[in-house]
Amino acid sequence: MFASLFVLLYVGHLLADYPFQTDHQAAHKADCGRAGWSANLRHAGTHIATCGAALAAGAGLLADLTVSLPAAALALVWIGATHAFIDRRWPVAAWMRLARQQGWAQHGGAAHVDQTAHILALVLAALLLAAA
Template sequence: MADVFVLLYMAHLLADYPLQTDRLAGRKAGWTEGPEDPHPGRHHHGWGANLIHAGTHVLVCGIALLVGVVALGADISPAGAALALAWIGGTHSLIDRRLPITWWLEHTGQREFLRHGGAAHVDQAAHLLVLLAAATALTA
């Protein structure tokens, strides 16, 4: 399980940082007023950028799973991989719209953390939980 998780995490880092353009990063959450928009994700803007970014995650994670099967001998079925990739893509898209992240921070007494850039940290923690769930399901 650890090998698959590390592969998925490396794929995540690649897709979230070197493979994400400034334009995608700036639009994927649906901000109309920039990162300080008090209601990210509630606007129709940015869905195209969001889906391109989530698709990049699916592609790179798919390559990582293929490496796991070929190079590491991971026992991952095609159906399991397809479900895991759908899970990763769908949740990545939702998390990056920032609605669940801002909701969490606003309802757990962390509004100051949100105001000072904390959403990015909670975003990454949510992505890690998704990847851990996928790796666990794939290797169970």
């Protein structure tokens, strides 16, 4: 069940991060102030919606997949909150400084670290759901 849950959440993540993320959200989700937080939270909300839809579709279509509603709600809040935090960009930059990866950061590495952090959050959400 973990694998099914993870795949569903990952597909929801990919949809929210790529085809459903607006240019405005991508450009401003890390900005300071109200406009930045607004873009960031709208983008995180898209993640909650797409991952929720993926879980609902999976629960409806896959006979062996049962999802606890309280666990699903907690997992979706976790996904939205961690996505909003990671997408402020300073956590990834801080990690890359700590890991002494500034050169890689200047050559596109931050996008890979960003996606790895998001996938880790999805793995934890899928583990929570599988254990519930």
